[in-house]
Amino acid sequence: MPNLTHLTLEFIRLDDEDLSKLNECFPCLQILNLIGVGGLENPKIHLSQVKTFRWEVSNAPWSLAIHAPNLVHLELKCVEPEILILDTPSVSTLKLTIDELGPTVQVDGLASLKNLRIESSDLKSLLQLFASDREIRTLDLELPVSVNCVDLYHEVKPDYLVQLFSRITEVKLSPRFSCVLMSLLCLCTNHESAGRLEKLLVHLPASHITACPFVPLLSVSAPSCEVTVLFHADTSDAVRQAAASVWPPFVRGLPRFPEITWRWGTWQ
Template sequence: MVICGKFESMPMLTSLTLESVRLDDKRLVRLNKCFPNLKFLNLIGVSGLKAPCIHLLNLKTCHWTVPDSLFSLTLITPNLSTLSLECIKSTRLHVEAPKLFHIHLDIERRNFEIKKFENLKTVWLKSRNIGALFETFELAETVKNLTLDTRDWPRGATGSSNFMVKRVFNVFPNVSSLCIKSNVWLGFEACYRPLYWETWDVRQALKTFSAYLLLVYPSVTISCVSDVLDGCMGVSEVSLLIHGDVDSTVSKSFISRCMTQCRPGLNWRWGIWREGMEDSWITDFGGLSD
C-alpha cells in the first residue's frame, strides 16, 4: 500500500496504525498537523522515510518498527509514557519525552540522544552491545524494572562480550527487579573472574532477580548465580529458567546445587524456556522430562 494522497484533518482521531505503507517525510509532517490529538500511534513496516520527526503533543504510546533506510528519527512528545522502538540498523535517535515511563529499545548499536527521563521506571534493552547502550542512560536513578536482552548468537558461543553485572548498578543504581536473558547471561559467564567480586559493593535495592540459562558450563553458571546473590543481599525472590533442551539430569543437579550452595533464605522459582514459546514453571521437579 502507498500513501499518495493528502491526509484529511481529523482532530478527534486518537488512535492510528499504519502498516506496510509508503510514507515520505513531508506526508509525515502532514500527519502531525492533521491528527493533533493522537494518543496511540503504531508505525509498522512504513517505508520511504529518511529523517522523520514525530511532533505530537498528546501522544501517550508509540510503537515504531524503524526501516533500515532511515538515517535519523526525532520524537518530540511531551506526554509520551510508553515507547517501543525496533531499529535493526544504526539510526540516529533523538527523543524528547520527559514523562516517559516505559521504554523498549531493540537497536543495533548506540546512536541515541535523549533528554533526561525523570519518570522512567521500566527499561527493556536489546542489542548486540548492551554495555554501549548503558552510556545512553548515564545515571538512570528512577528505573526500577530492567530487562537485558541481545540479538541471537550461536548457542554456547561467548563472543567478545565484556558485560559485567556490576556495571548495571553503576547506571541503574536503584533497580529493584532485574531480568537477564540467555545470551546476555552467557556473555556475563564468559567474563566471569572470581577476583572481580572482591570490589563488588553490596546492593540492597535489588529485590527480585531472574535469568534465562543454557547451562553450557553448569559449574560456572552456579558460581555466577551465587556471586550475584551474595553481592545483592536485598534479593529475596529468584527466578531461574533453564532451556528445555538441557538434559533433565543436568537440570535437576543444577537446581539442587543452587539451592544448597547459594545463600539461605531465598524464595526460589524454577522454570523452563524455549525460543518462541511461553515460559513454563516447574512445580514438580520429578516431572522434568528426559
C-alpha cells in the same frame, strides 16, 4: 477521522512531511504503531497527545527525532541513526533495539524513565547513556544473535554489569544475553555489599554443569530477593533437580546471603 485514538500503519511508504500531518489528522490519537514504514530520510515526529508509540524503522534514516510531551511508553527499533533525539519527558518505559549509537544523541527529555529494555551490541554506550545516572527500576537486556561471549566481554566487563544491577530493583536477563553472561560471571571480583536487587530473572543454557553460575548477582541483591531460574528445554531432569536441591543451601552458606525465594521454570 478526528476521533480516532488508535492507529497502526504497516509496511507502507511515507515521506518525512507525512509524519507532520498526524497531529492535524488525528488530534485524539493515543496509541500509534509504525511498523516497517519506509521512505523516511530525516523523520521528525511531533505527537501532542499520544501515550503509547511503537516505531520499527525499516530503512536507515540519517536522523530520528521524537517530540512527544505526553508519551509514556516508547518502543523504538532502528539501525544506526547519526542523530537520535528523544524529547519525551513523560516516558516511563523505553524499549530500544538499535545496532549502534551514532555520534549525536539528545535524550535529556527522559526525566521519568523507570523501565528500560535494550537489545544491542553497543551495550556500554547505551547503558551509560540511559541507565548509569538514572533511577531505573526495571532493566531488561538482550543481545543480537551474532554476539558471543568474547564480543560481550570486550564491550562491557562483567564487574561493571554486577555493579549496575546492584542499583536496580528488578533485572531481567533475556535468553541470548543471559546465556552469554553466565559464562563470564566467573571473572567477577568479589562484590559483598548489599544492593537494591529484589527480583532477578535468568535464562540458563542447556548444560550438564550443576554449580550456580550467577552467584555474583546474588551477592549484590537486597536482603530479600526473588530469583526466577528458567532452564533451557533441553536441560536434563537430573540437572534441574540438582540445582533445585543444591543451590538454595549453597547460597544460604555464603558469608552474606540474601533471603531468596526461588522459582523454577523452562524456556525454549
